[in-house]
Amino acid sequence: MTNRFLQAKHWQIFLLTFGIPMIFQFVMMGSMMSNFTTQTNPDPTTMFNYMKFFPLMxxxxxxxxxxxxxxxxxxxxxxxxxxxxxxxxKFKIFFFIPLMYILLFMTFFSVSMNGLLTSNTVPNIGIIGGLFAIIFPLHLFSMFCIFYCLYFVAKTFKTVELQREVKFSDxxxxxFMIWFYPIGIWIVQPKINKMIEE
Structure with a gap:
């Protein structure tokens, strides 16, 4: 699987990460809007039905x-x-922490959406506040781990390219190209393809 990513063309990776989810989102939003405009008395809870697909995307x-x-x-x-x-x-540890966090968050999000749709009870403010107190620091730590992964990927890429020890200035x-992935993938991936061919 690793080699497939390394040998993939920049447009293929861009299509998988942004193209397909964007098209899916446009279709979903268009369907939502058409439901609201065609119905005389639209039900606002139908929007939550579409939110079930968000974790999948x-x-x-x-x-x-x-x-x-x-x-x-x-x-x-x-x-x-x-x-x-x-x-x-260290990279492997920091790599799996945000993955686990995102999977747990998406599971929690899906269960919460289903719970809101099936029950007519008002959510408890205390539980929501407690969950926020847990999720907020986890979210910040997960962001730190993702930034470390960006750092490590960029460092590995440049080390292989220059074939020497590199500093951040190198x-x-x-x-930043990897951070702004939709733009950077068009520049970084062709260089990776060249490294793999060599």
């Missing part, structure tokens, strides 16, 4: 996004020059 996006991260960070390790040590174990451009 997020899972598809995150699978490709994180799959690409893993492929670059781990798949290019064999091309890292001797004498350069990369903290692969790969700052790649870090």
């Amino acid at each position: 997020m899972v598809i996006f995150m699978a490709v996004f994180f799959g690409w991260f893993w492929s670059v960070a781990i798949g290019l390790q064999e091309k890292v020059p001797e004498g350069v040590t990369m903290k692969v174990r 790969f700052a451009g790649e870090f």
Whole structure:
């Protein structure tokens, strides 16, 4: 699977991460809007029915996004020059933390949406506040882990490209290109394809 990501063309990865979810979202929003405009007395809860598909879209996006991260960070390790040590174990730990958080959050989101739709009870403010107190720090830590993954992927990419130990100033451009993934993938992925061919 790693080699598939490394050998994939930039447009293929872009289509999987942004193209298909965007089209899916446009279809979903168009369907929602047509329901609201065609009905004389639209039911606002029908919008929540469409929200059930949101976790599915997020899972598809995150699978490709994180799959690409893993492929670059781990798949290019064999091309890292001797004498350069990369903290692969630390990357693996920080890689799986946001994945677990996102899966748990999406599961919680799906269950909550189903619960809101099936029961007519008013949500408890205390429970919502408690959940927010748990989710907020987890969310911040998950964001930190994702930024570390961006850092590690950019560092691995530049280390393989330059075949030497690199500092952040060497790969700052790649870090921001990977951060702004929809634009950066068009520049970074062709270089990765070239590395794999060599």
